[in-house]
Amino acid sequence: MLDTAVPDLGQVLDALGSSMLRPLTVLPDRPVPVSGVLIFERRAPLPPVRDAILLAVGVGSAEAQAKELVGSAAEAGYACLVVKSFGEPVTELVAAAQRSGIVLLAADEAVAWHHLDAMISSALASTARCAQAGGAPAVGDLFALANAIAGMVGGATVIEDPHRRILAYSTLPGQAIDEGRRQGILGLQVPVAPDYYDEQYRVLAQVGRTCRFPAVPGGLPRLGVAVRAGSEELGSIWVVNAEDCLDSAAEQALSEVADIVSLHLLAARTAVHGVRRRRAELLRRLFADPSSVTAVAPQLGLDPNLPVAVAAFAVAANDAEEVLAAHAATRLADLVSLHCEAHYGRHGCALIDGTVYALLPNAHRELVADIARRAHSALRVPVQAGLGSLVQGLRSIASSRADADLVLRTLTDRLGNPNPCQVATIDEVWASATLSALAQILAAQEALPRRLGPAVRAHDLQHGTTYASTILAYLDANSDIAAASHRLSVHPNTIRYRLSRAEEIFGFDLADPDQRLVLWLRLRLGDQLGY
Incomplete structure (x- = not known):
């Protein structure tokens, strides 16, 4: 059994994201412990470091040395080998890795090896730290961290991700905030503003220190610093400088705390990915197998016998915006989850195949419409929401989900609708929904x-x-x-x-x-x- 204080390869991959590292071989069902990361030296013997990640620097995936390195790394007890293919075939290398029983990963060719080394090291440190603390830091820990920074530096603080989504904010009494901060907290997203906001983020991305920014119209001055792991930007920290009195010591303190925040963000990303995946698995199981309600409902914190309705939310985007839509869908899931939790406490909310599903104790159309409007305002993308019929208990949840999906499909089929935020119930679009269902039947009857x-x-x-x-x-x-x-x-x-x-x-x-x-x-x- 894996020691809980030892990072697992799955946790590391979740923290880094699939764009950084992607498996070329199937990951084992068992946990894969990871002890560290090493860079391969061509002219030096391979050190026997058990359970480490080996970076095959300078080794082409199609070279004979690559297959030899696979065997040597497996024999030495390495957890996995990381290569860059640069378009070269990897079939033989994958086969060699499968025979040797070692995990083979492909790194993004655009990421420098030293950057990848720093990223993996940061991910290992964050996952090890959260394991020793009894679990990955929750979002609440980020809020506690924001409060700590606000107390240390002397101004109201927010922690953001690279897409200007507000992850946490301080709540210390007596610290001034402006309207931009209030609007950001409301939608958990930095509000749309003229070009001066964009210029501030551009400056912040180019320097490795704390920056001072003057007050924008209707706002207050700020200190800002980018949060990085290696050269990857994980987010940023912003501190309101209400009286323009934060001195160089405050600047230095903010720069120093950025490294601590980077570990929290990596660990939080790991925790959030795990929670999302687990919740999606439970909800998917409930939709597919109503008889699983006895086992699934307690894990979602839901009463299996209470009336419930399924609300489905989706980002409306064309093919050219597919990547943007995928990212926006994740942020949409967070917003829906936050609002549902505020209204109902524990709830079932998950992102499944690009659609955000929420289980509501009643068919509350006004709440669904309000969430959709806020999501559209915060994410700046078209949002559609469909509310299924109210059913008597989780055992009938599949029919309400089918209604919600049908409403979404009906809204999508409405050509030329200029409304960027469309919300409907199955009763409101019954005629169009019927035609949409008939279209599916006709299409299937060859x-x-x-x-x-x-x-x-x-x-x-x-x-x-x-x-x-x-x-x-x-x-x-x-x-x-x-x-x-x-x-x-x-x-x-x-x-x-x-x-x-x-x-x-x-x-x-x-x-x-x-x-x-x-x-x-x-x-x-x-x-x-x-x-």
């Missing part, structure tokens, strides 16, 4: 004849005709020729001629109500069906 819809659109595309839009306008107008002609700005006889020709070409009968219904559905749902 055996159904597809000529009523795809064939019409394909003919229009090939021949430059307008049969699809004409038929749809006619059916949308309840078979009113005059209304359809007005909608399309053409003569009624033109509508009659197009409809007659369409019946001849495609072989349907508009006098048949069933055919009219299916034809309308296929044309109406064409975008959702992929044609």
Whole structure:
């Protein structure tokens, strides 16, 4: 069994993030202890350091030496080997690592080896420290740290991540704050401001010391310092200099405390990742297997028999914004969790496949709308929220989740809606939701004849005709020729001629109500069906 004071490889990878290190071999089911990190020296013998991480500096992944190093490292008892591929094939190296029983990791080629060394060392220190303290520091510990900094330096303090999200803030009485600070605390995000804010962050990112910043309009002066592990920026610390009286000693104290904060941020990131993953696993299990409620509900702190509704939140983004949306979804999960905890105490809230799900003790639409508005304001991205039906206990939670998902899908299908914050319940969008559900059914039924819809659109595309839009306008107008002609700005006889020709070409009968219904559905749902 792994000593709780010894860092685990999984914890280290969680702390560093997948962009820094990614596994090339499958991680073992058992814990993998990590004792330290070493840099490989080509001309020196490999020291036998058990459970260490070995950085294969200067060794190409396709070189014969790389495979030899895999075997030597495994024999010497190393926990894992880290390589950079630079686009070279790694298949043979992965096979060698699997045969030797050593974990093989790939490092980001853009990260310098000395930077990676510093990052791993910081992650090891933070995870070891939190293990000795009985667990990783919680968010509350960051708040305690912010209070300690505020008392030491002499001004109200906030700790932020690299994306200007406020992780913690001080609450010492008597320390002045300004409106920007109040708004930031409200949304846990630095509010949008003119370019002078951006300039302050640019300056802070370029220097390795505490910086002084003058008051912005409506604000107070500040001291700021970047928090780093190696050369990676983990965040920043900002102290309000209300009377402009913080001296050089305060600057020095803030610079010195940045190293302590970096360890806390690394450890907190590890803890948060673990909590998120665990909560998502529990909620996913509850959705998939209602019979697991007896085991899962106590771990989520929920009463399995109380009425509950599922709220689903998502960031609306196009493909070009996929990376931004993924990051925003994580921040959205934190905001939803914070607001739900403030209203209900312990709760079920998790990010699953890009959607944030929250279990609410009642179908509280106003709360869902308020969370969505605050999230949109804080994250500056479009946010959609769907509220499922209220069910009598967690055993029926899957149906409420299905409702919430259907509402989200319906909101997404609303083309051209300018509202950046859309919220609805299943009862409010029942008609559109029904069409969305029908679209899924039609898309899945490949055996159904597809000529009523795809064939019409394909003919229009090939021949430059307008049969699809004409038929749809006619059916949308309840078979009113005059209304359809007005909608399309053409003569009624033109509508009659197009409809007659369409019946001849495609072989349907508009006098048949069933055919009219299916034809309308296929044309109406064409975008959702992929044609």
